[in-house]
Amino acid sequence: MKASPSIRLWLGVVLMLLAVSPALGDNVVPAGVDLWATAGEGRTYASFLSEPIPAGFFCENSPPFTGRIAFKGEPLAAEPAGSLGGADTVVRRLDDAAFDKNGVATTRLRLMALSLAGIEPIDTGCGLYNVKASLERGEQPTTTMRIVRTQQNGGTYEAPLSLKVRLVFTPVDGGARREMTRQVALGPSNNAVWSYTSTPRYTGKVFVDTDGDGKAETLLPKSSKFRTGIAPAATVSGVQTPVQQRACIVWGDATSCPVGYCLHQACHCTADPTKWDPYDPGYGCTYLHCLWVCVRCNFQAEDPVETEAE
Secondary structure, eight states, X not given: OOOOHHHHHHHHHHHHHHHHSOOTTOOEEXXXXXXXXXXXXXXXXXXXXXXXXXXXXXXXXXXXXXXXXXXXXXXXXXXXXXXXTTOOEEEEEOSOEEOOTTSEEEEEEEEEEEOEEESSOEEOSSSEEEEEEXXXXXXXXXXXXXXXXXXXXXXEEXXXXXXXXXXXXXXXXXXXXXXXXXXXXXXXXXXXXXXXXXXXXXXXXXXXXOSXXXXXXXXXXXXXXXXXXXXXXXXXXXXXXXXXXXXXXXXXTOOOXXXXXXXXXXXXXXXXXXXXXXXXXXXXXXXXXXXXXXXXOOSOTTSOOOOSOO
16 A cells, blocks of 8 residues: 555654654763854944943054944854855864763863954044954863753753953054954853754864964864754654744844754853843843854744744
8 A cells, every 4th residue: 555645755754853863872972062153133242331442552542442343253264165164153062971860961161263253343533443353362261061951852051151352453444453352251042952963063174263364274073963053853752753844034144944943043141140131132241142043943834924034
């Protein structure tokens, strides 16, 4: 007896999703790296209101700079070219992380690469300057990532970040550039999700630019099937089930999501954690860094298609 087209389609989807699920014995997240693309539209920024750039930094008579610089991501230089897609941020997990009986694992984190650029030049009182941000050369601070498995194929995590950022200011009309370093502490982000994927993020030897000179000089560790930024598929009795596909309008230079998932922003902030709501737009943050994540679309296929970004 032949199966109907709908049954064949259902079986195909189930088999594909089962291929994504890890073996039941997968109890360790191997050390490695997580790749991120920064969400633009001014959501990522540095505010200098509470810690101004000193007077005279840009020129002899420049006033203290107390403004806000909005950033966008610039893809990191990599070899082979294009091997990291549009990634502009690399976070390294330094240790293998084993899940305990409660489904919790921990590992140390360290920023490995960063590539941001100001959305527009800033007015310093003595001319317009373009701004770029990368990591300061040398070892970066270390923080702790707490990974929680909420289902067999994924879950959530908490990962505050600490980094030393090098800001480079280049005059639009030419002249000597200025540099400064700032230590930044970013609290855990909202929408922090992870899942196991069917294939690693990259294969073979991949080099990345870690010092902001535009040359890919540092070898990345081997990629794994552990993937931050993508929510796990829904499960029923341990078997993954398909999700509703949603048509989303994507803005900016965002990366794409798997079928059935939509892009959302996950933001790290440095505001007082007793006053900051992780789901608000980031009012009061000294630094806000928003990254793209893929979460499951949650409305029925017959719902109207969105015509604008959320």
